[in-house]
Amino acid sequence: MWYYLIIALQGFCIYHAIKNRSPYYWIFIIFFLSLIGCIIYIITQVYNKRDAEKITSEITHIINPTKNIRDLEKQLEFSESYQNRVNLADAYLENKDYNNAIKHFKEALDGNFQNDFYVIKNMMEAYHQMEDYKNVVNYGEQIVSHPEFAKSRTQFLYGMALEKEGQIKKAEENLKAIDIRFSFYNERLIYAKFLIDVDKKEEAREILEALISEGQHMTKPNKRLYSNTITEASKMIKAL
Template identity: 35%
Template structure:
């Protein structure tokens, strides 16, 4: 019985959509006389945009073959070497953990276009941290601060870490705390807690870890699933401190 109501609802939607968009009359017959199949065919051919279908197909292809995204973006750069295409390629390398190549592409983006785009500089700060190039983090970070300041919490956090490692703890604190915002930045807050533990600041670490665990109890299912890795690690670390 529930299946019947679903078909009726789907059929009603398709008829309404067909009427509203003044589609060809034969669609009314297809939807009315072949309710389930006809409605599905109508949805695929008339409701869903071709670009949406292609986007889903691309997403599946990138999951199955992650290197395809890099290959496709490299082709775009070869065809049109624009700043955005270069940054997209760098982002793809970063997402795959290829930090040296990501750094190289971000550098090319800045140099080829003589760009003064803080968002690209912030990406360079982040990737330089993952490459353990703390001097570079400091150098680029200071340029950002001298200009308009950080807009990326993550970049500010890694700049703060580099400052702290250099012994400038007073300056570092405000940048480190930039990621400490409730119901967000879970991985970065976990990193901050780990950083505090490295510095023997156990109380500060426990406070952040406790907040992460507490917030997880009020998350919806999707948010919990997206942040589960950081939450599980926070729980584990917190238990180890008790």
């Protein structure tokens, strides 16, 4: 049992170090000094009184990802508030339990929150993961006029779903909106593939060239995160 706890703690510390761009030597300290390295890292780089509760929660989630769901279910049983139900739905979504996530998102929408952008966009994410593109389109149409919809991942999902539903022109209009430099790297790669499929290879080439160029100016964490995307862009442009 202790072995798995130490592995989980190392995973948290390495994740925290990468996320916060800590010097690379911390990763070696955490990895090679095991528990001692983790303790040193937490004391010197992470821990303070305000962070204590957050750290405990994140480590617990790594060790037992369903505990958070059980806790949120108890909160909802105690108080069936809108926010408690949305929190539970979010937890199900994070845990890839899309059916339960959708169920609770729908219940949250009942009543006075029919146009809640946050809930609907998360429902669209769940439906997208389930490849239920018809519902992605249906819910997307409810929030297209919302100011947060434009140039967002939600609009991208809406555009992808429109393509799957055969609405190619409308799909392109929405996918094009996320073609923004130094952002949406994975989404823009998919958009480039879409353009190739509809025989707009020159437009696709421009996006791929931009991705490759931007890849040369990324921070080290982003280079690690999007290395496969840039590599794929390079392969695609050679094939054009």
